[in-house]
Amino acid sequence: MSDLRDLYQEVILDHNRRPRNFYAIPDASQTAEGYNPLCGDRLTLYMKVSGDVITDLSFEGAGCAISKASASMMTDALKGRTIAEANALFDRFHRMVTTPPEQAVEDMGKLSSLAGVREFPVRVKCASLAWHTLKAAMAKQPRVSTE
Amino acid sequence: MITTGLDIQRVRADFPILQRTVAGKPLVYLDNAATTQKPRAVIDAISSYYTGINANVHRGVHELSQRATDAYEGARERVRAYFNAASTREIIFTRNATEGINLVAWSFAKPRLAPGDEVVISAMEHHSNIVPWQLACEATGAVLKVAPINDRGELILDEFERLLTPRTRIASITHMSNALGTVTPVAEIVRIAHARNVPVLIDASQAAYHMVVDVQALDCDFCVATGHKLYGPTGIGVLYGKEAHLAAMPPFLGGGDMIASVTFERSTWNVLPYKFEAGTPHIAGAIGLHAALDYIEAVGREAIAAHERDLLEYGTRVLQNIDGVRLIGTAREKASILSFVLEGVHPHDIGTIVDREGIAIRTGHHCAQPVMDRFKIPATARASLAMYNTREELDALGRAIQKVREVFA
Numbered sequence: 001m002s003d004l005r006d007l008y009q010e011v012i013l014d015h016n017r018r019p020r021n022f023y024a025i026p027d028a029s030q031t032a033e034g035y036n037p038l039c040g041d042r043l044t045l046y047m048k049v050s051g052d053v054i055t056d057l058s059f060e061g062a063g064c065a066i067s068k069a070s071a072s073m074m075t076d077a078l079k080g081r082t083i084a085e086a087n088a089l090f091d092r093f094h095r096m097v098t099t100p101p102e103q104a105v106e107d108m109g110k111l112s113s114l115a116g117v118r119e120f121p122v123r124v125k126c127a128s129l130a131w132h133t134l135k136a137a138m139a140k141q142p143r144v145s146t147e
Numbered sequence: 148m149i150t151t152g153l154d155i156q157r158v159r160a161d162f163p164i165l166q167r168t169v170a171g172k173p174l175v176y177l178d179n180a181a182t183t184q185k186p187r188a189v190i191d192a193i194s195s196y197y198t199g200i201n202a203n204v205h206r207g208v209h210e211l212s213q214r215a216t217d218a219y220e221g222a223r224e225r226v227r228a229y230f231n232a233a234s235t236r237e238i239i240f241t242r243n244a245t246e247g248i249n250l251v252a253w254s255f256a257k258p259r260l261a262p263g264d265e266v267v268i269s270a271m272e273h274h275s276n277i278v279p280w281q282l283a284c285e286a287t288g289a290v291l292k293v294a295p296i297n298d299r300g301e302l303i304l305d306e307f308e309r310l311l312t313p314r315t316r317i318a319s320i321t322h323m324s325n326a327l328g329t330v331t332p333v334a335e336i337v338r339i340a341h342a343r344n345v346p347v348l349i350d351a352s353q354a355a356y357h358m359v360v361d362v363q364a365l366d367c368d369f370c371v372a373t374g375h376k377l378y379g380p381t382g383i384g385v386l387y388g389k390e391a392h393l394a395a396m397p398p399f400l401g402g403g404d405m406i407a408s409v410t411f412e413r414s415t416w417n418v419l420p421y422k423f424e425a426g427t428p429h430i431a432g433a434i435g436l437h438a439a440l441d442y443i444e445a446v447g448r449e450a451i452a453a454h455e456r457d458l459l460e461y462g463t464r465v466l467q468n469i470d471g472v473r474l475i476g477t478a479r480e481k482a483s484i485l486s487f488v489l490e491g492v493h494p495h496d497i498g499t500i501v502d503r504e505g506i507a508i509r510t511g512h513h514c515a516q517p518v519m520d521r522f523k524i525p526a527t528a529r530a531s532l533a534m535y536n537t538r539e540e541l542d543a544l545g546r547a548i549q550k551v552r553e554v555f556a
Contacts, residue, residue: 008496
């Protein structure tokens with residue numbers, strides 16, 4: 001059960017139960033859809049940008065606890081940040097979830113709770129879906145698939 | 148313990164993989180609708196072929212080639228008997244059921260399809276019985292029609308009948324839904340379609356390991372099945388076709404073994420069934436499938452069906468007694484599949500947590516996305532049963548789902 005608790009940490013379960021920024025932004029400057037055809041996880045990311053600052057960031061969709069919590073924490077972490085900061089955080093997050101489980105990873109605060117997916121290779125995509133969708137939204141690509 | 152005429156401990160001992168553990172717990176394998184495990188007899192048959200008689204078939208005059216050919220053709224006869232086809236000329240070995248459907252779509256249906264013609268399938272088909280028809284329709288300008296299902300997941304026969312028109316060239320319908328467990332009234336479907344001169348393909352991929360599929364009694368025009376769901380190896384499948392159809396159809400794939408003669412000007416085709424078996428076939432696969440069908444018959448098809456019926460009823464009760472569980476697929480005629488959702492928990496999370504208890508289930512759309520759309524859910528968790536499963540394993544599934552609820556409480 002210990003490895004399960006690593007995956008389903010309280011902070012993840014909390015964000016799954018009460019996802020933050022879970023709404024549509026009707027006048028979003030950018031939106032993108034993320035889809036994981038393997039499990040059917042689907043999310044729409046809404047982004048409002050002023051200058052180079054992300055003034056609002058939200059999502060809607062259906063997915064597993066990991067993908068929902070990841071989207072919820074990501075939107076929390078990036079609201080009010082610049083596009084450059086968002087790109088940098090994407091890189092750090094990507095490095096964290098793709099580092100082999102036996103190796104140490106940097107502390108990313110709340111986002112570190114998602115490092116547990118490394119023990120469950122098929123779940124890495126669940127944690128990454130929102131982030132790849134973010135990349136697509138920033139690049140103004142309407143759609144991204146994890147396959 | 149109930150008596151179903153099946154010696155469960157003996158059966159379980161025949162499947163080597165069932166002795167292993169997963170995550171430190173005894174393996175509980177409930178993903179049989181994806182693929183079944185293999186009995187020792189199948190593994191041994193494949194091994195003896197490679198260690199004793201490996202050679203190519205239908206070619207050499209030497210001893211080994213003759214022995215390999217006898218074994219391969221012996222497998223064809225075994226398959227014929229299993230499905231009660233009239234002749235081995237009607238049994239084509241394919242890679243899987245998907246290839247069988249593609250063969251019929253391209254060699255039988257496509258030459259008959261003109262713009263505006265129609266192909267009828269049902270709303271609970273596996274992607275393998277949707278996409279080949281979409282491709283054939285795209286290539287010809289024909290139209291794909293979909294017979295609807297009701298909230299229990301049953302085919303609505305009246306609606307199916309209404310879809311059959313003078314322009315319908317073929318109907319292709321599953322015998323048993325892999326996502327819902329629904330068993331369709333195939334004999335009735337064939338009768339209705341034939342009354343309108345519509346030929347019928349039956350997808351027996353799921354049905355073939357749970358119940359008797361007698362192609363002559365059903366009077367279907369084509370029937371497909373796959374070896375790896377019949378306790379046999381992967382990479383070997385079966386297409387049954389009525390001889391008159393197969394004889395009139397052009398080849399699907401060209402190459403060695405399927406020809407009578409080849410010149411650069413013109414080639415002529417081999418006789419049935421070889422016309423449809425281009426290239427070196429999966430000889431070991433056919434031999435493994437032979438052993439698998441022998442094994443099924445030795446355990447007893449009646450006994451297996453009775454045992455699985457008991458498990459389905461028992462498993463249904465186990466799941467219904469868990470708060471928040473909703474079964475998807477509650478057809479009155481149903482076999483061996485328990486598809487369900489759990490309130491507030493995505494199926495993917497269920498799958499990961501029960502896996503840590505050593506329990507293998509499938510989570511996702513089960514290659515049947517339109518079924519998920521019909522029930523307005525993104526995915527289900529699916530426990531699917533085979534002859535070696537037990538009530539105790541379903542109890543273990545029940546306890547694991549309780550654990551899921553605790554994690555997500």
